Amino acid sequence: MAKATLIAIGNEILIGRTLDTNTHWLAQNLNARGIEIAQILVIADQEEAIKNALDWGFTKSEIIISCGGLGGTIDDITRRTIADYFGTYLKTHEPTLRKIEKIYQERNRPFTEVAARISLVPEGCQVLPNEEGLAPGLLFTKENTHQCYFVLPGVPHEMKHLAQTHVFPYIEKHYDSHFFRSITLRTMGVTETYLATLLAPFEQKLLPSMQLAYNPSLSSLDIRFSISTLEEKELIQFNTLLEELKNILAPFLFGEGEATLEEVLGNLLIANASSISVAESCTGGAxxxxxISVPGASRYIHGGIVAYANEQKINLLGVKPSTLQEFGAVSEQTAIEMAVGIREKMGTTIGLSTTGIAGPDGATPTKPVGTVWIGYADAYNTYAKQFIFENNRERVIQRSVANAMYIVIKQIKGQKN
Amino acid sequence: MAKATLIAIGNEILIGRTLDTNTHWLAQNLNARGIEIAQILVIADQEEAIKNALDWGFTKSEIIISCGGLGGTIDDITRRTIADYFGTYLKTHEPTLRKIEKIYQERNRPFTEVAARISLVPEGCQVLPNEEGLAPGLLFTKENTHQCYFVLPGVPHEMKHLAQTHVFPYIEKHYDSHFFRSITLRTMGVTETYLATLLAPFEQKLLPSMQLAYNPSLSSLDIRFSISTLEEKELIQFNTLLEELKNILAPFLFGEGEATLEEVLGNLLIANASSISVAESCTGGAxxxxxISVPGASRYIHGGIVAYANEQKINLLGVKPSTLQEFGAVSEQTAIEMAVGIREKMGTTIGLSTTGIAGPDGATPTKPVGTVWIGYADAYNTYAKQFIFENNRERVIQRSVANAMYIVIKQIKGQKN
Incomplete structure (x- = not known):
């Protein structure tokens, strides 16, 4: 199994300004091609750091991919260092220079020295045209050791474009894959410790070529089951074990692979020719x-009302003032009236609501921060379910969003909520 | 200036399942204390990888902090490897064991072997109590070299809790800071290349101890100006240059430091005793x-309506059917009617609206994906502004959200939109 080292170059990551998502995306996509990520290094835009990282990368892996450091601003020294590392020098790449000149001309902007610097590339490497931005990618190959190094820009959509058009095709062509399979089973409503205990006897049966990993997040607990082997017959065993795993996880399973809660929900709504609208308080539109983040969501969601103030809950959703007075805004009764109200207002099959205390303010002695009611309404059922999440505004909102979608998924599947 | 190496331990990061946000948060908070991050390493839950990373970390820095690998599931070998690295052995930490037993008892859950494994710690290290989770943190110190190693759990809120209660106080006490200052100036409506050219003469004046860095994101272009020096008099020069920088950036500047667009907007609304409501189409509630993500937002936002379907734009926002027919849903006229409609409906000082084509579907020959109109209405002004963003659903939504808030900020400040 070929190994790769990913390098993110950029002071802005080390100072905590930018969150590096590039290596995460590359890791996902390389794993899916049977490439193992040996390590990820985040380093400064400094000569010594870059050279050390390349040395270490070539020791541990066949493939190195770096992102970042290709801009034209003054703090960029990546290009020069890389040329030096491979014993070559920088020269202007004419097609890139002409392309940048043309773009600047079209936009009526003065051509600057900064822009010119972007077209400098090390002599002798392969230049990878960047159709989504100015700085091209670079490819160095070491024929004697069957190793390669891709230099990509740090802007995420440019990096992805170059990876898809150049890096992945090259890797698929030049590196043998093992038999590799990986499946992610996505669960909700269960803790990691509970699942670890439940799956302990199952884990005893796994071959050394198989791996089971837990990955909790705010919107799911994912179980990843994978195999990397040279023996085709082990794949058959993998498939048998996978079925067993799915049976054990069945009560908590909502999807497979990359399918998100919102995609699973969307597909179920389409399959049932159902529509949905939402009435939100504590989740505030989230x-x-x-x-709606799912492309094509207009087929099933008509819209929503964020009734953050009580007045709006009454005026726009038809919640009864007496309900708010007697039970409060964060209550089973209010959640139900909100769900019923939005369903009627928007004329959808399903109405869904959230009302809770996201914090930091708003807690009462009987309702701590994190108390959330999620309401559900369709033509036959109306109910609300209570949750107590942790005391953290962002997490309360995210967990409420995930659990609201999960309630609808279970309802449509005919499972108990 | 003391240096730190951050290590994220976890196969789930290397396989691209989990996005590592822990090292990003640590980097921010350590930089703010004048600690330089030498490197960030993401490594596998493997003995050799962990030992190599510790070796490299101690070569390059005084402080090492690792996150992850402290769970109790079968794939966790961090604890054992660390004990081995420091020439010691694992033993049960009685207070932790008793705490876990108590929690399991309270929740009526059977005490498992997995849970017991969490209370194993290397003999001789300092145990850092974790009040937000089960696994405690660990601290190893090397007195002869004035180096230290903090072992933290990977669950973000547990890691943050331990960092705040133990790591930062320890570092502040034991490591001398340089004179360190860093300020981030946040801009909108300008490109990185344009600013780089504009700031080129300014950059010539900087001392070697000063640094200027650009950090573009979907919601701002941040300029970070920092100094790290032993000379107090250089700080005076820094302050003079900072004023000059602010003057150059003034036309684009919306905030300083960590202030986000939504916080700046919130503070301006409070200062003006204004309220706001939003009518959304393409941004879908975002x-x-x-x-609303800002704590205390209920002081100025009453709520919003997501009128995703045209029918809802008519029924809930009072957009005229003739407007939709004549100009389309994505038009100046519709954006204005939406903003006016939500303002009246919710009785707020300001109404704000978005309507656009987020893609991948919905484009027309004259309106490509990325076309967005943002509408603004208050008692004296109503207008809409057009944007053409890139062809990417998520980015169109995020850029629309940022620009909508920026329009209100400029309007309140009396700047031209």
Missing amino acids: LCAKI | LCAKI
């Missing part, structure tokens, strides 16, 4: 935004 | 959610 639930509606999550459902 | 604008409302972003404004």
